[in-house]
Amino acid sequence: GIQVEQSPPDLILQEGANSTLRCNFSDSVNNLQWFHQNPWGQLINLFYIPSGTKQNGRLSATTVATERYSLLYISSSQTTDSGVYFCAVPTSGTYKYIFGTGTRLKVLA
């Protein structure tokens, strides 16, 4: 089945710094989502981005489907950005999502 890998596994930043999180997937996909899980466990959908680039405030995401990767950019990070970031892709032709193991981000004040 499709494999999803995220890097780096852990990241510590000072407030105000920028960062790039990466998601690689092993097969072609027609959908990709980025999620943020806050320290209380709530998962929030950040982007639905099967291809191209999207921006939402300080966050933006780019998916290059032909090269099988997606990037999540966080600019001017804040302590509230702390948590775990997951990417997820569906197995072909289904709604069954495969999640990466996540990038754990800690932003220090």
Place this chain on the structure above:
Amino acid sequence: DVKVTQSSRYLVKRTGEKVFLECVQDMDHENMFWYRQDPGLGLRLIYFSYDVKMKEKGDIPEGYSVSREKKERFSLILESASTNQTSMYLCASSWDGETQYFGPGTRLLVL
């Protein structure tokens, strides 16, 4: 805003007990999902449902069953809880199978 609620935030059960986890969504979504989350393993799909009374196995269905009698409610059942089912359980729903909305999660401890 989409709201997905789960019946409990924390639950402690004994080995062998039957456990019900309930999930309710208020946006008339067709698709609902149950995942478990364990450290280092990310989220893994247990079951999903694409319509009332319809279900499909995910990647780790063993030891679990589900019920969807009404469109807004999707229940996960542990027929006989075991310690290896101690985990965080997350429910999600989606209209189009694309954007998923998650509930707050249930942390289950099986003693």
